[in-house]
Amino acid sequence: MLSEKKLHVDPDITRASTLPSSVYSDPEIYHRALERVFVPSWQVIEVDLLDGQFNVFPFKLLAGSLDEPLVLVREDEDWNCFSNVCTHRGNIVTTRAGHYANLVCGYHGKCFDLKGRFKSMPAFESAKDFPSDRDHLAQLPLESLGPFKFTSIAPRYTFKATLQPMLDRMSWFAFDKLIYEPSLSTRYVVDVHWALYCENYLEGFHIPFVHEQLNRSLKFSEYETFIYPYCNLQLGVARESEPYFDIPTGHEDAGRKILAYYWWLFPNTMLNIYTWGISLNIVKPLGNGQTEILFKTYLLPETKKSSNISATLDQTEMEDEAIVKNVQIGVKSRFYKQGRFSPTMEKGVHHFQQLYSHFLTT
Ligand code: FES
Numbered sequence: 001m002l003s004e005k006k007l008h009v010d011p012d013i014t015r016a017s018t019l020p021s022s023v024y025s026d027p028e029i030y031h032r033a034l035e036r037v038f039v040p041s042w043q044v045i046e047v048d049l050l051d052g053q054f055n056v057f058p059f060k061l062l063a064g065s066l067d068e069p070l071v072l073v074r075e076d077e078d079w080n081c082f083s084n085v086c087t088h089r090g091n092i093v094t095t096r097a098g099h100y101a102n103l104v105c106g107y108h109g110k111c112f113d114l115k116g117r118f119k120s121m122p123a124f125e126s127a128k129d130f131p132s133d134r135d136h137l138a139q140l141p142l143e144s145l146g147p148f149k150f151t152s153i154a155p156r157y158t159f160k161a162t163l164q165p166m167l168d169r170m171s172w173f174a175f176d177k178l179i180y181e182p183s184l185s186t187r188y189v190v191d192v193h194w195a196l197y198c199e200n201y202l203e204g205f206h207i208p209f210v211h212e213q214l215n216r217s218l219k220f221s222e223y224e225t226f227i228y229p230y231c232n233l234q235l236g237v238a239r240e241s242e243p244y245f246d247i248p249t250g251h252e253d254a255g256r257k258i259l260a261y262y263w264w265l266f267p268n269t270m271l272n273i274y275t276w277g278i279s280l281n282i283v284k285p286l287g288n289g290q291t292e293i294l295f296k297t298y299l300l301p302e303t304k305k306s307s308n309i310s311a312t313l314d315q316t317e318m319e320d321e322a323i324v325k326n327v328q329i330g331v332k333s334r335f336y337k338q339g340r341f342s343p344t345m346e347k348g349v350h351h352f353q354q355l356y357s358h359f360l361t362t
């Protein structure tokens, strides 16, 4: 594997080189990133909580890579997230979403309450020191923002540290009113490394070259990137005749004609905030060179459901996929080792690579 020195990214963007191209192909780095970058990060729970009757929702966190079996449980209005692995001999406790009074393992009947605590177990009357704390289901932290729920297997930084810059800047936005719209949501599977997909998202430098239609909506000269500890923001300013946010006075962006806020949360979550609602993108590694991207659309109540929304997002996505697929081929070339950053246009990519390198090596 590459040495730590080779994985270092100079914090001075005017001097820094990009990470060596082998980070996009080395299988050891891929697996190390799963454990060191994804396991300690905050991830959006992607289960759809559409059925209000249900109180138990099993899912795998980052299916296709981490594959961690978890279960989201509601007791009255109190939500919790647990490991879905039975503390007896490791069976999956709950396999189907539904409404349950307890969580009962289907292998030998170990029973847990809706707080994940051990309740009963057949044929263990004579077992010594039983039950103990090890018999409860492991609990994970659970955080919410509007319709989004986040968890982390082993957080290395707080949820607040991740999201606070967005909440401070956009406290006027009605996150609580967003409604998930499955008919405008979709998924893409692309044969590219997950980090290349994220890096492409993290710069607007390519917009005039790659996205003709999007470029007609944005004032490219006013495109800005803001860096925060575990997230960053790209701010798209609207051209004349394009929709923009009505931002109340007293807020940081009041008076500006903002078309979109593109928030990236380390390492793989994107919250694209438009006047009509949010397009949530979750970038999920499926392998070392294959990535699934979930596009989930959440509308504000006053927004009319329109296929224009998904058509515009889809066109931009197709243009991005085409270019990133070419980059995937290029970074494998024997002639390409690493590049440099534009100090003005690639701050987001530089930020990503610094965090990525930091989490991989420390
Ligand atoms: S594995 Fe769950 S009761 Fe045995």
Ligand SMILES: [Fe+2]
Residues within 6 Å of the ligand: 200, 201, 206, 207, 210, 211, 316, 320
């Ligand atoms: Fe793009």
